[in-house]
Amino acid sequence: xxFPEFPGPLFTDLYELTMAAGYFDxxxxxxxxxxxxxxxxxxxxxxxxxxxxxxxxxxxxxxFSDEEIDWLAQSGRFNRDFLAHxxxxxxxxxxxxxxxxxxxxxxxxxxxxxxxxxxxxIIETYLINTMGVASLMATKAARCVHAAAGRxxxxxxxxxxxxxHAGMAVARSSYIAGFSGTSNxxxxxxxxxxxxxxxxxxxxxxxxxxxxxxxxxxxxxPDSAVFLxxxxxxxxxxxxxxxxxxxxxxxxxxxxxxxxxxxxxVALSRKVRRILDQAGLPDVKIFxxxxxxxxxxxxxxxxxxxxxxxxxxxxxxxxxxxxYLDMVYKMVRLGDRNVRKVSEGKITLAxxxxxxxxxxxxxxxxxxxxxxxDDSPDGKIALLAPVMEKGRPVGPMPTLExxxxxxxxxxxxxxxxxxxxEDAEPYPVGISERLMEVQKGL
Amino acid sequence: xxFPEFPGPLFTDLYELTMAAGYFDxxxxxxxxxxxxxxxxxxxxxxxxxxxxxxxxxxxxxxFSDEEIDWLAQSGRFNRDFLAHxxxxxxxxxxxxxxxxxxxxxxxxxxxxxxxxxxxxIIETYLINTMGVASLMATKAARCVHAAAGRxxxxxxxxxxxxxHAGMAVARSSYIAGFSGTSNxxxxxxxxxxxxxxxxxxxxxxxxxxxxxxxxxxxxxPDSAVFLxxxxxxxxxxxxxxxxxxxxxxxxxxxxxxxxxxxxxVALSRKVRRILDQAGLPDVKIFxxxxxxxxxxxxxxxxxxxxxxxxxxxxxxxxxxxxYLDMVYKMVRLGDRNVRKVSEGKITLAxxxxxxxxxxxxxxxxxxxxxxxDDSPDGKIALLAPVMEKGRPVGPMPTLExxxxxxxxxxxxxxxxxxxxEDAEPYPVGISERLMEVQKGL
Numbered sequence: 001x002x003f004p005e006f007p008g009p010l011f012t013d014l015y016e017l018t019m020a021a022g023y024f025d026x027x028x029x030x031x032x033x034x035x036x037x038x039x040x041x042x043x044x045x046x047x048x049x050x051x052x053x054x055x056x057x058x059x060x061x062x063x064f065s066d067e068e069i070d071w072l073a074q075s076g077r078f079n080r081d082f083l084a085h086x087x088x089x090x091x092x093x094x095x096x097x098x099x100x101x102x103x104x105x106x107x108x109x110x111x112x113x114x115x116x117x118x119x120x121x122i123i124e125t126y127l128i129n130t131m132g133v134a135s136l137m138a139t140k141a142a143r144c145v146h147a148a149a150g151r152x153x154x155x156x157x158x159x160x161x162x163x164x165h166a167g168m169a170v171a172r173s174s175y176i177a178g179f180s181g182t183s184n185x186x187x188x189x190x191x192x193x194x195x196x197x198x199x200x201x202x203x204x205x206x207x208x209x210x211x212x213x214x215x216x217x218x219x220x221x222p223d224s225a226v227f228l229x230x231x232x233x234x235x236x237x238x239x240x241x242x243x244x245x246x247x248x249x250x251x252x253x254x255x256x257x258x259x260x261x262x263x264x265x266v267a268l269s270r271k272v273r274r275i276l277d278q279a280g281l282p283d284v285k286i287f288x289x290x291x292x293x294x295x296x297x298x299x300x301x302x303x304x305x306x307x308x309x310x311x312x313x314x315x316x317x318x319x320x321x322x323x324y325l326d327m328v329y330k331m332v333r334l335g336d337r338n339v340r341k342v343s344e345g346k347i348t349l350a351x352x353x354x355x356x357x358x359x360x361x362x363x364x365x366x367x368x369x370x371x372x373x374d375d376s377p378d379g380k381i382a383l384l385a386p387v388m389e390k391g392r393p394v395g396p397m398p399t400l401e402x403x404x405x406x407x408x409x410x411x412x413x414x415x416x417x418x419x420x421x422e423d424a425e426p427y428p429v430g431i432s433e434r435l436m437e438v439q440k441g442l
Numbered sequence: 443x444x445f446p447e448f449p450g451p452l453f454t455d456l457y458e459l460t461m462a463a464g465y466f467d468x469x470x471x472x473x474x475x476x477x478x479x480x481x482x483x484x485x486x487x488x489x490x491x492x493x494x495x496x497x498x499x500x501x502x503x504x505x506f507s508d509e510e511i512d513w514l515a516q517s518g519r520f521n522r523d524f525l526a527h528x529x530x531x532x533x534x535x536x537x538x539x540x541x542x543x544x545x546x547x548x549x550x551x552x553x554x555x556x557x558x559x560x561x562x563x564i565i566e567t568y569l570i571n572t573m574g575v576a577s578l579m580a581t582k583a584a585r586c587v588h589a590a591a592g593r594x595x596x597x598x599x600x601x602x603x604x605x606x607h608a609g610m611a612v613a614r615s616s617y618i619a620g621f622s623g624t625s626n627x628x629x630x631x632x633x634x635x636x637x638x639x640x641x642x643x644x645x646x647x648x649x650x651x652x653x654x655x656x657x658x659x660x661x662x663x664p665d666s667a668v669f670l671x672x673x674x675x676x677x678x679x680x681x682x683x684x685x686x687x688x689x690x691x692x693x694x695x696x697x698x699x700x701x702x703x704x705x706x707x708v709a710l711s712r713k714v715r716r717i718l719d720q721a722g723l724p725d726v727k728i729f730x731x732x733x734x735x736x737x738x739x740x741x742x743x744x745x746x747x748x749x750x751x752x753x754x755x756x757x758x759x760x761x762x763x764x765x766y767l768d769m770v771y772k773m774v775r776l777g778d779r780n781v782r783k784v785s786e787g788k789i790t791l792a793x794x795x796x797x798x799x800x801x802x803x804x805x806x807x808x809x810x811x812x813x814x815x816d817d818s819p820d821g822k823i824a825l826l827a828p829v830m831e832k833g834r835p836v837g838p839m840p841t842l843e844x845x846x847x848x849x850x851x852x853x854x855x856x857x858x859x860x861x862x863x864e865d866a867e868p869y870p871v872g873i874s875e876r877l878m879e880v881q882k883g884l
Contacts, residue, residue, distance in 0.1 A: 004446050007606050013598070013625040014639030018663065022641070022655075025662050028648060071631050077663075121644065128601040129609060136604070156455070159570040160766050162578070164449050165605030167571060183455040189513050197456030199464070201783040202563065202773040206470060220467050221460060221519075231783055314766050323765040324602050324756050331644040341643040341673055 003168045003190050006058035010068055012125040017072070020118045021082045030335035031093075032117040033352050034124070036131060039326040040106035045424040046414065047325070048142050048407060049102040049110050050173045051134025053397045055127055056387055062091045062123065091119050095388035096373075098355070099398065101176055101407035102383060103414055105429050107347060108355045108370055110135070112384065117334065124329045132327045133169045140294075140319040141174035142411060144312050146419050147294035149301055152309040154196055155182035156289055157317020170317045176404050178411070180309075191400050198224070198259070204231040214244040222253035226287055229258045229272070238272040242279035249281075257285035257308070265290065266303040273306040287311060293320065294421055338438050349431070351438045356380035364413050371432030445610045445632050448500035452510055454567040459514070462560045463524045472777035473535075474559040475794050476566070478573060481768040482548035487866040488856065489767070490584050490849060491544040491552050492615045493576025495839045497569055498829055504533045504565065533561050537830035538815075540797070541840065543618055543849035544825060545856055547871050549789060550797045550812055552577070554826065559776065566771045574769045575611045582736075582761040583616035584853060586754050588861050589736035591743055594751040596638055597624035598731055599759020612759045618845050620853070622751075633842050640666075640701070646673040656686040664695035668729055671700045671714070680714040684721035691723075699727035699750070707732065708745040715748040729753060735762065736863055780880050791873070793880045798822035806855050813874030 023029060038047055064072075069087045072078055078086075093115020104110050111131065113120050144153055155174045161167040171187035181194035188195035199217060207213035214227045227244070229237030238258060245255035258276070260268055269286055276284045288300075289311030297310055314320065330348045331339055338350035352373045358380050360366035369380065386394050398406070417425040465471060480489055506514075511529045514520055520528075535557020546552050553573065555562045586595055597616045603609040613629035623636035630637035641659060649655035656669045669686070671679030680700060687697035700718070702710055711728055718726045730742075731753030739752055756762065772790045773781055780792035794815045800822050802808035811822065828836050840848070859867040873881075 004449065004606060007446065007610075007628060010628040010631055011600075011606060011609070012627050013600055014627050014630075014637045015625065015641055015645075016639075017627065018639060018659075019641050019645045022645060022658050022662055023648065026658050032648075034644075068631075075630075077666075117648065124642075125601045129603060129606060132602060133605045133608075158453075158455055159567045160574060160769075161571060162604035162760065162765070163575045163607030163611055164446060164453060164571065165607040166575075167453070168449075169605055183457065185454050185456050185459065186449060186452040188456075188517075189452055189510075195456045197458075197460060199457055199461055200566075202476075203457075203461045203464060205773060205781050205783055206465065206474075206559065206776055216464050216468050217460075220464055224519075314768075318604065318760075318765040320765050323604070323760040323762050327602075331647060334648055339647050341647055 003186070004165050006061060008068060009062060009064050009122070012122065016122050016124055017078070020122050021078055023118050023121070024082045024085055029116045029118055031114055032120045032331055033112055033114045033333035034120050034329050035109040035332045035349070035353060036111040036127065036327065036329045037107055037109050038135075039328065039346065041322060041326065043322050044139060045418050046139070046427060047104050047135055048138035048173075048177055049098045049104055049135055050100050050138040050176055051131040051169070052097055052100045052111070052387065054130050054134065056095070056393055056397065058126060058130070059091045059095070059123060059388065060391070060393060064089065089119065089122075090391060091115060091123065092391040093119055093388070094386065094390065096384040097387045098383045099385070099403070099406060101403040101410065103365070103410045104355070104383070105368060105427050107349070108368060108429060109353050109384065112352060114352070128327050128329055132325050133166055134173050135327070136319050136322075136325045137166075137170045137317070138173035138177045140316055140322070141177035141179055142407070143294040143421065144297065144316050145178035147297040147301070147421070148310055151307065152180040153178070154309065154311050155179050155184065155317070156311040156313040158182075158184045160314040161317045166317070172400070174316065175400065176407050178404070178408060193400070198226040199228050201228065201231045204228060210237060211240045211244060214241060215247075218244055218248050218253070218255070222248060222251070223256070225255055226257040226259050227255070228261060230260055230262050234260060234263055234268055235271055235275065238275040241284075242276055242281055245281050245284055246279060255281065255284050257287050259287040259289065259311070261288075261290050263290075265300050265307065266305045269306040270304070285309060289313060291315060298421065338442065340442065349435060349439065350442055351435060353384075353435065355383040357383055359413075364415055365427070367428040367430065369430045369432050370435060372434045372438065375432050375434055445628070446607050448503060450510060451504060451506050451564065454564065458564050458566055459520070462564050463520055465560050465563070466524045466527055471558045471560055473556055474562045474773055475554055475556045475775035476562050476771050477551040477774045477791070477795060478553040478569065478769065478771045479549055479551050480577075481770065481788065483764060483768065485764050486581060487860050488581070488869060489546050489577055490580035490619055491540045491546055491577055492542050492580040492618055493573040493611070494539055494542045494553070494829065496572050496576065498537070498835055498839065500568060500572070501533045501537070501565060501830065502833070502835060506531065531561065531564075532833060533557060533565065534833040535561055535830070536828065536832065538826040539829045540825050541827070541845070541848060543845040543852065545807070545852045546797070546825070547810060547869050549791070550810060550871060551795050551826065554794060556794070570769050570771055574767050575608055576615050577769070578761050578764075578767050579608075579612045579759075580615035580619045582758055582764070583619035583621055584849070585736040585863065586739065586758050587620035589739040589743070589863070590752055593749065594622040595620070596751065596753050597621050597626065597759070598753040598755040600624075600626045602756040603759045608759070614842070616758065617842065618849050620846070620850060635842070640668040641670050643670065643673045643703075646670060652679060653682045653686060656683060660686055660690050660695070660697070664690065664693070665698070667697055668699040668701050669697070670703060672702055672704050676702060676705055676710055677713055677717065680717040684718055684723055687723050687726055688721060697723065697726050699729050701729040701731065701753070703730075703732050705732075707742050707749065708747045711748040712746070727751060731755060733757060740863065780884065782884065791877060791881065792884055793877060795826075795877065797825040799825055801855075806857055807869070809870040809872065811872045811874050812877060814876045814880065817874050817876055
């Protein structure tokens with residue numbers, strides 16, 4: 001199931017419609033192929049594909065309602081023939097795409113659409129928006145999972161994402177990338193993602209004392225309690241938590257953990273660990289959340305923090321260091337000719353393409369080649385597969401758990417030297433001879 | 443009308459529900475007041491309030507559906523009594539808020555909710571998310587409008603916003619902040635925002651020649667044509683545009699403008715201006731769009747660029763330099779006591795508050811005072827007004843045009859020294875004596 005619902009074909013830049021009107025007027029509706037790819041970014045060595053299911057759902061159902069056509073008509077911009085064409089327009093084309101959870105690199109097409117020109121053009125804005133936010137967030141989340149080095153990471157970003165769609169995309173994409181769960185209840189309902197969360201500072205301040213707040217919570221949630229211990233004084237909070245934790249043990253339940261949400265985390269987590277251990281509670285976990293992202297988590301772990309699991313919020317949920325992908329959707333073939341825009345310093349590869357991945361004997365990714373779609377794979381894996389044919393999905397989409405497993409399998413086969421947060425070694429991506437010849441021929 | 447629809451009460455962090463269960467269990471449902479405000483950010487001297495209408499619409503209709511209650515029940519986390527309480531829960535509280543289009547400053551409450559504790563708590567995630575994205579984008583857009591120094595600015599960001607909700611919020615918020623329009627067609631339909639857009643590079647490449655593409659477009663849109671001239675060579679593109687522009691003139695129509703989308707804009711715009719002028723087309727406007735934000739536009743104008751209007755995209759649409767506000771929602775009163783969380787380096791002001799603004803004789807804003815709600819206004823303007831009482835909106839919300847006019851009136855009364863992009867002078871915000879006494883008393 002997708003969320004949110006497809007906002008409809010008017011969720012588009014106006015120029016998609018004016019261009020479509022221009023094509024229609026000239027009866028230019030030859031099959032065109034558009035390629036969706038991401039331009040290089042100095043802070044991102046790899047990207048994680050996500051958002052495909054949402055796009056396939058929307059494109060399958062793409063149509064203009066009567067109300068939408070009426071509104072376009074009264075706007076006075078378009079003539080009657082064109083509006084009549086729009087009223088019957090459905091997507092009847094083909095889509096080749098990388099599966100969600102695939103790892104891809106700059107310039108590699110993650111998706112190619114082949115359809116009559118107007119159809120292929122008119123879905124551009126929605127396609128980039130949806131694939132863009134989902135892949136941006138999956139990529140950021142993968143970096144966080146890498147930083148956490150095996151410790152569970154939970155998405156706590158919902159309040160600070162850029163709107164509700166982003167909030168849902170972050171929960172789904174971060175789960176794909178290996179997060180253990182999310183605070184987002186709706187994401188739990190829609191996709192079955194494990195949800196977690198216990199209390200905020202306001203809960204603690206609502207009681208007469210911190211210990212009262214912990215007791216009240218423990219009575220109600222004896223098997224899943226995590227006490228937030230930094231409302232007043234973190235070390236005293238740890239002692240209060242230990243007190244209540246020991247009372248819980250006597251009653252036959254067990255305190256799951258404590259949460260730190262402020263302060264100098266290395267020293268603090270070590271002191272809290274000591275307090276819990278000395279209170280005979282070595283199994284009580286330390287959760288931490290406080291402006292974390294991959295950079296902070298890496299530093300904390302390297303510094304010896306005793307943190308068992310991370311809550312990652314705002315900076316992950318808006319991909320703060322790289323808040324957008326330079327994702328573009330470019331026409332690469334029209335009718336029987338390969339085309340491209342030439343622009344300084346930017347590459348667009350004409351022609352219908354495929355991405356081939358070499359796998360080394362040890363199973364690691366060993367370099368990609370962008371080629372023509374009908375290049376010989378030559379022992380390599382072809383990453384683009386048909387997902388829509390003649391406007392219909394080719395088959396059932398993978399489940400979220402399958403996507404998550406696919407990503408996990410991929411990520412462990414990408415060498416750590418490509419995952420470094422600074423000065424990552426670029427992953428080698430070449431261009432096939434035949435694809436190069438096409439470019440020279442233009 | 444709001445867009446998107448309120449995603450429902452499960453669009454929340456789990457801890458809002460577990461805390462609510464805790465309060466319910468202890469029958470703690472005294473009236474509580476929560477304060478929504480933004481913490482200081484070195485790159486933002488002022489903020490623009492937006493998102494209130496969406497919040498009021500949602501809170502008014504806030505309820506759990508049977509399906510949502512069933513899902514919570516089967517999750518096994520909550521007991522029957524609490525779920526029965528949720529099933530009948532409506533928002534019955536009061537909301538004081540700044541109007542949309544108001545300018546506010548760090549630490550000032552932009553909204554305060556007073557309601558039974560559970561109700562006030564349970565809307566937190568949605569409230570911060572919605573007010574956050576709308577105000578973030580209105581603030582960013584206001585900076586762009588300031589940079590453009592009177593030239594029209596159009597929102598071109600839709601494809602790169604973080605999801606569909608953000609795309610709609612950006613169109614609405616940037617219009618509030620003084621943008622002339624948006625490329626977002628749905629925003630035109632829902633809110634009547636002027637929409638604009640003509641062609642992409644793919645349109646130009648779809649024709650045999652650039653001139654053919656321009657001719658085709660001009661035939662169809664003789665009164666609103668803007669030719670994109672940088673697909674191949676910008677100066678040749680300008681000459682081709684002039685050629686077609688002069689042909690249009692002979693037919694009695696007029697080319698509206700040309701658009702530059704790449705290259706060194708100062709030199710290029712000046713050369714293009716000369717080409718158009720020499721071709722006898724001094725009225726043809728130059729539009730430009732190319733990774734713009736307030737910093738780039740300020741530099742281009744200072745450098746002498748001949749640009750008549752700006753299309754602003756990605757960096758505005760994700761607020762790239764500051765991709766999130768540190769917006770928080772803190773309990774400041776519970777029952778009959780003022781409360782606050784104490785944390786190092788962060789201020790939360792206990793008590794139900796009001797923001798008072800001094801207006802100088804010349805009409806300019808002359809400093810704010812955060813006070814208690816019943817402080818004497820003393821000739822100052824009180825910015826928080828009732829917008830909901832007992833769960834119902836107090837009156838009709840202002841129209842988008844009224845909000846836009848309110849912002850324009852405010853913005854011209856904020857001195858330029860507070861609007862600088864670097865080293866802006868902080869706007870003075872004080873705390874009233876009575877509010878200070880409340881803090882000391884805790």
